[in-house]
Amino acid sequence: MTAAESDAIRVIEAEAIPARFARGWHCLGPAEKFSDGRPHTVNAFGQKLVVFRGANGNLNVLDAYCRHMGGDLSQGTVKGDEIACPFHDWRWGGDGRCKKIPYSRRVPLRARTAAWPTLLQDELLFVWNDPEGNPPPADVTIPRIEGVTSDEWTDWLWTETVVHTNCREVIDNVVDMAHFFYIHHSFPTYFKNIFEGHTATQIMKGKTRPDIARPDAEGNTMLGNTSVATYHGPAFMVDELTYHYQGFDLESVLINSHYPIDEHSFSLHSGIIVRRSEQLKGPAAEVTARKLSGFIQRGFEQDIAVWRTKTRIDNPLLCEEDGPVYQLRRWYEQFYTDAAEVTPEMTGRFEYEIDTTRPVEAWTRETEENLARRAAEGQPA
């Protein structure tokens, strides 16, 4: 870099947001929500979709607009295995084909609408989005979450929130160690990323901040946590999150998932299950799950508050203690590229471990200063 370059004012760059939506499995939430025999409206991928469960038990996702005269199928009625349009009662099957028009002798040619491949797994409904219209490859899967079907774990506690920004912001969190201290009041001490194929992993260890920690109602103080979080595709993250207490661990699985509503908004979901244990017997496990879900919700609110006023930035200026933002975005780009155009750089294995020496020093000092200031002001630590 020349002296002239290092003196130049850094300009924030941002290309137009692509009007294309990521290829991959997207979770729409707990399947139960869509299983009441009524049609449900889901705004996703810049379109309106109808989700319904037919009498045969299949969960179906179709474009919501009837190919006849444009009626909204999500305002219609489920009749047998089909969704009936509220406008003229045309009947559409889960395969996207018009099966019957009660007032007509036959169904016209071309009576086929867009149908999305679905996956029902671990009580969640997933939909496959592919702008090229191809089915999901056999090796692009969502892993099973063992605890969901086990009595040793609590049931899903699920939340959803609409966020008014492009969903790349939530992806960036995968590599953003420092924001966990400044935004989420946690204290990372170890941070590593691994990108490979369609997965992106964040391994983080943290300790409890002395200036934030409070013993819980049972008098247990959390010492820290270990989190192994992996995105499987562009939108579904499974986080094996263990909280460490004096003398015991609390195991949980956290889902952080989203689907784009359009290029300027997305639906952000969290799901959590907690393992029952000696320390978490009976309803105590559910109480803890609710408490952790509340934590996650507050975490989302903290992120959303930042997203609300920040700008989109394609050329973030990074220091050496930041994570691999550019390599993460290179990985993420594969989902916005035609399958045949995906390059080895996008999917090749990349590892990045942050040196946390300086961050830990700085954050230790900052938390100590917070405690000292409170003590001087006569507040409890």
Place this chain on the structure above:
Amino acid sequence: MTVRQDDRLTDGMPMRPVRCRRCDGLVLARKSSWEQTSIQWTEEAMAACPSLADDRHATCPALLSAIREAVLNGELKIVDA
């Protein structure tokens, strides 16, 4: 969206080839400090590495020592140094 280059690689230190002494796999590596490590794997290195098959969340210990050795030999410069 265009895939952009990380300024840290152009302004600071680029990634350099390092060969694992155990399996001979070739990767690109960079260290901004003794504790920080970036590794860009190649298909060949992934196929050759026996550790990767065991645990995909761990960094191959043989490769890590090869990278540290490259630093000690002066083949790989640390940004901080």
